[in-house]
Amino acid sequence: MSGHHQPLNRKLITLPTLVLAILSFIALLILAKRFALGLGSVTNLNDGYPWGIWVVYDVVVGTGFACGGYALALVVYIANKGKYHPLVRPALLASLFGYTLGGISAFIDMGRYWNFYNMFLPEQMNLNSVMLEVGLCVTAYCIVLFIEFMPALLEHYQLEKAKARLDKVLFIIIAIGVLLPTMHQSSLGSLLIAMGFKVDVLWQSSYLMPLFAILTAMTMGFSIVIFEASFVTVGLKRDSEAHLLRGLGRIIQVLLGVVLILRFGDLLYRGALPAVFNGSFKSFMFLIETALFVVPLVILSSGKHRNRGSMLLIAAVSMLFAGALYRFNAFLIGWTPNAGSSYVYFPSAEELLVSIGIVAMEILGYLLIVKWLPILPAHAEVKKQTAIKTDPSVNKPPAEQASVEVGS
């Protein structure tokens, strides 16, 4: 077993995993209905609103949340900040789940999914289409993420030779793994350019759309790393990684500053600033979004706060909501089919349950795999085990040890 990553020796079946499994199962049942009776049988999609939360949350926001692997690869391998390396594997795992399920969600949402292979046929491809670029890149990136994740599997099965061989070409995979998200995350913004006036003036930045999309992808990526690391620390009672996360907070701070300056500069340039204060529902949503961007900026600007895990977490969560709300606003809340039309959209209960189920699958998969494969940094785990001996309040170590042996 590798010396620096190690499976977490805990029980596989716990109350949280049971609840998550039930939520996942409900989603699968609803999806069976969707495939049997059509999209209209479970969603509130209509002639005015062709894209609902399955696209906007599960794909557009979901892959944004899944940018942790991208953000860390950028820092660790490209900017060469090796100290963040312990965070890479857990982030990659979350990205792998986020992207795979994002891709599956896109497939579920396709009205003619049995034709999806046409995207890969050169004679059918339309190179002008932003959607083609997104589709191909996301598919390719799912494969790349899986390869990047392979070392954990190879370590688990002690396939040293295969791992050594993979390590030799890993730099290629890593480089592609940085390029692909840069391309398709920016393209998620470009998707909106062709929609023109249907995207509210507060979010229709036209030429700048790809830039805002990639910047929010990065901020969401770094934030999710902080969020996941804090979650692992608290939820799985492990050592704090605050000393590592602090530096990420610094990066987010810079990115946030850039986002806000560009955002207001763009609104000013396009003469859209009055729309910010016109008291409409959309202006209200814009103000909330902006506040969510400003809060982490304020927190992270204070060195004292940056050093505290709890403040970092608050900043990260606020930033996640900011990035998600920006994308929700641009794609759905600030989206109107036509000024004179009477179409409305609000997700149905079944639509929501599918999205919730997909998130549940991600968390469930993450929890199971960190207990099965060497994902989390080992040094913390070693300390943990010594701590268990001295601290009886942490639940029954012997039973946990036994159950994991079965799982591994």
Next chain:
Amino acid sequence: MDRRDFLKLAGGGAVIATSSGTVEARGNLEVSDEAVGMLFDATRCIGCRACVVTCKDINGMPPEKATEAEPWDMAQELSADTLNIIKAYKGPENSASTNSTAETDVSENPGFEFIKRNCMHCVDAGCVSVCPVSAMEKDPKTGIVSHDPDACIGCRYCVAACPYNIPKYEYDEAMGQIQKCQLCNQKGVERIDKGQLPGCAEVCPTGANIYGKRSDLLAEAKRRMALKPGDPYVYKLGSIDSPHGQEGLIPEYQANIYGEKEGGGTQVLLLAGNSYQTLGMPDIPERSYASVSETVQHSIYGNFLAPAAVLGGLLYMARRNLNEDGQDDDHKKEDEHGGAELGCVDRTSTRKTEDRS
């Protein structure tokens, strides 16, 4: 890799990215000489809906009933079962025109006016530009925008990107498809290829809607607008080339032809007495959204130069940084790389953090 190297590379990437961006902006697509379309003159429409019925007949679409007791078509909006619809808009009558319409500042005719909604067959069609699998296509000669359900993946980007909300997906079907007006020239119908007229133009009793070459229709619209209100005029029936016509009086037209320039122009043109926005048409700029979208897309991906250059930089840095055995900028001295074998990415760095903690 030190900061200087990083900046050099980043700068190089930026230069390539921006220089390939000067590839030249894609302007609006040009209309083909043989492009066909329709001219709808709202001032001639009496709202009989013969075109709606004929459209349903030709396309094999069921009536949308209000209740089972009233088995006739009561469609209120375009849908996957209604590709052509007549809508009535109530004019401002006496109140609005006198006081508050300062923002539009156009004369509004009192009473009702009807508008026919169907695919505008855009010269630079958004649906064609955005479709990932070329299911939406524009005929290079006629300019008719057609749809191929066997290619379509059902992503509904065309629905989202159409400024006129034309393509409709069948949400109520397990294996639904996109439906849109194809000017009665889709496979199995092919009325245009056979020398016939689109159904809706053929049955229009007042010549409110006529078929023809776009250039002829545009000239016809300008001819009508050039006349004085009240002048007698013979309106063609069915087609611009038709020998048949119906006499009428020239009304007071809006100052522009909708579709001449909107979004890069459309092959279905509109004339009306009320402002087009009053009649529910969107007010869109002359530069097509598709051309903006494609300009951005091709600036970034034109010839794949920029991604290739970025990938080159990333490969170089990833390889170098993996080689450096995880030394990070905060600690490493210059020229410390080399010596370590590939693959041991992280050991030292992990240990380092262990030591620190």
